[in-house]
Amino acid sequence: MSILISPSILNSDIGNLAGELDKISNADWAHVDVMDNHFVPNLTWGVPVIEAAKKYSPIPIDAHLMIADPDRWAPGFVEAGADSVTFHAEAVSAPIRLAREIRGMGARAGLALSPATQIDNYIDILDEFDMVLCMTVEPGFGGQPFLANVMPKVARLRDLIAKKGLETWIQVDGGITADTIAQAAEAGANNFVAGSAVYKAEDAAASVAQLRELAHKHSH
Ligand SMILES: O=C(CO)[C@H](O)[C@H](O)COP(=O)(O)O
Numbered sequence: 001m002s003i004l005i006s007p008s009i010l011n012s013d014i015g016n017l018a019g020e021l022d023k024i025s026n027a028d029w030a031h032v033d034v035m036d037n038h039f040v041p042n043l044t045w046g047v048p049v050i051e052a053a054k055k056y057s058p059i060p061i062d063a064h065l066m067i068a069d070p071d072r073w074a075p076g077f078v079e080a081g082a083d084s085v086t087f088h089a090e091a092v093s094a095p096i097r098l099a100r101e102i103r104g105m106g107a108r109a110g111l112a113l114s115p116a117t118q119i120d121n122y123i124d125i126l127d128e129f130d131m132v133l134c135m136t137v138e139p140g141f142g143g144q145p146f147l148a149n150v151m152p153k154v155a156r157l158r159d160l161i162a163k164k165g166l167e168t169w170i171q172v173d174g175g176i177t178a179d180t181i182a183q184a185a186e187a188g189a190n191n192f193v194a195g196s197a198v199y200k201a202e203d204a205a206a207s208v209a210q211l212r213e214l215a216h217k218h219s220h
């Protein structure tokens with residue numbers, strides 16, 4: 001499965017959004033974190049920023065919706081130009097209906113699981129999703145330490161996906177750095193979100209290249 005690096009713009013210089021997106025043109029996806037201060041105790045931005053990111057980004061837009069009632073809001077993010085829309089299992093009412101709606105509009109559909117959420121309820125509906133996001137921090141903030149205890153879930157999910165013959169991507173998000181990416185790659189993740197590690201580095205593109213090399217080295 002291809003290795004994908006998805007820098008999060010959460011802690012970038014958002015006043016210079018176009019320039020910040022240009023810095024990561026060697027990455028695969030630009031990860032945009034939408035937070036509503038209901039599902040998570042933090043507030044970021046919504047549809048207009050996705051539209052702006054889509055307009056200026058050299059790479060596709062990966063919208064991570066940390067919002068209540070994604071059933072109501074997610075389709076608007078596809079309309080705004082998101083190429084992939086991920087909603088949280090803990091927030092959605094009708095995951096199958098919403099995934100089908102997102103896919104029907106031409107975007108990839110992702111299911112996000114917070115660290116304490118297990119995959120058991122979703123095993124039979126994995127084929128409804130293009131990606132499962134296993135959060136490796138509690139959602140809400142950048143710069144938190146990586147939760148290694150999520151790795152058994154990633155490994156189990158990789159095994160289930162392989163047994164079912166699916167192509168589902170496994171994304172990890174939160175605390176991914178040059179020190180932690182190997183564990184996630186070894187467990188079976190193939191899509192790596194990194195916020196602080198990329199945007200706090202002196203050379204964002206070099207950090208993307210380094211993360212990619214490490215993920216390749218440790219994936220199997
Ligand atoms: O979804 C998120 C937080 O809820 C962010 O994508 C994530 O935290 C990225 O930032 P960092 O790499 O600094 O942890």
Ligand SMILES: [Fe+2]
Pocket residue numbers: 008031032033064173193
């Ligand atoms: Fe995220």
